[in-house]
Amino acid sequence: MMNAHRRDEGDDEGAQVIRLASARRDDDASGHAERGPIERGIASGLAFLRRRLSGDYEVDEFGFDPEFNSTVLLPMARALYEHWFRVELSGVDNIPDGGALLVANHSGTIPLDALMLSVALHDHADRHVRLLGADLVYQIPILGHLSRKAGHTLACQSDAARLLGKGELVGVFPEGFKGVGKPFADRYKLQRFGRGGFVGTALRSGVPIVPCAIVGAEEIYPKIADLRPLARLLGLPYFPVTPTFPFLGPAGLVPLPSKWVIRFGEPMTLDDYDADAADDPMTVFNITDHVRENVQQMLYDTLLRRGPAFL
16 A cells, blocks of 8 residues: 555656646747847847858858858848838839849949849849959959859859859849949939840840849939049049048948839840840840840939939
8 A cells, every 4th residue: 555655646746747847848938939039139140150150051153152141241231221222112023033134224433232232132022133243343352252152243254144044133234333433413324335245145045134223322422523543543443532522531431311213124035036146246236225225214214203312
């Protein structure tokens, strides 16, 4: 009888231990569920650092690091996108699912339009745009490294063709430095679209061209003069003078809070041409001119729609 009584007491104690352990697990689960945004952010940040230190992340052949881009680079640009420039989008449905070549105007003295375009497509089209940049970008150590991390690469046909062949969305600014560094008096007037190399790439890859108009970047750093001797000394395409820079020193680098609108036009399919058309200079010139006229008209229309830059 005494042995039976002890067994019963033991069973009761065991059941109590199980109930206490279960209660602790429930409390822990409840605590995790009730974590605030700060606690969740810290936990997410620690997990990110753990993966970086252990090498548990992926980088593609171009140096693109999706996790670093989404966790570090884009959030910084997103603050400008949402709260400073208050970017409005139009025509996001025109972004195709597969490979395509996005052709946009370029402006702003400092090319923040590339960053805002990346945020727009990542957040609202669920696409990573792989921008093609000039050689100068990748000759600057930190900037070049971060550009690679963000998924961008040199503006060369071989890299563009490889990306398009993988079904990526590739972005190009055919105006180059002529567009981003043009004076404020020439705002929203497209410069020459180079030799049309982007058209040849699209023809060989068999992908559509998506025209894009970016309104708002022209007003962030109004370029009123260019210190060319200083630009040559520093190896830069231009050294801008704006109403705030260099007169206000580092404070002059803060962009003016203009209102932005990014508009994506309907894809321009090139199905009527075969790949050999890329070797015909006249065909390439005609298509390039057509794309340029399309983007220019979109710019005028979007500019009227936006209205005043700072209201």
